[in-house]
Amino acid sequence: MPKQIRDRLTxxxxxxxxxxxxxAxxxxxxxxxEDGRRLWVFRFTWQTKRCxxxxxxxxxxxxxxxxEQAR
Incomplete structure (x- = not known):
């Protein structure tokens, strides 16, 4: 399994x-x-669907x- 890269941003x-x-x-x-809005979002998979x-x-x-919330 490939190693996940974390903490790319500062x-x-x-x-x-x-x-x-x-x-990412x-x-x-x-x-x-998007449209001037800046949001933190977390992507995960649940029952084979991207959420x-x-x-x-x-x-x-x-x-x-x-x-911390993403972890």
Whole structure:
């Protein structure tokens, strides 16, 4: 089984990202940027289906807190 890469993003790097889309931190945690909104989301598989769980807005939840909730 391939090794999962975690903690790709840094707190300063998160602030600098402006491009829309999903930006992976690893372990299923993503920063989603769309229409000016910045959300932490967690991707997981349940019964062979891909599911997304919204952790919360980036302005309220820091990178460390988002990682803790994703774990």
């Amino acid at each position: 707190a300063l790097g998160v602030k600098r990202i402006t491009a829309p889309g999903f930006h 931190d690893g372990g299923g945690l993503y920063l989603r940027i 997304w769980f919204v952790i919360g807005p980036e302005r309220d939840i820091g990178l460390a807190d988002a990682r």
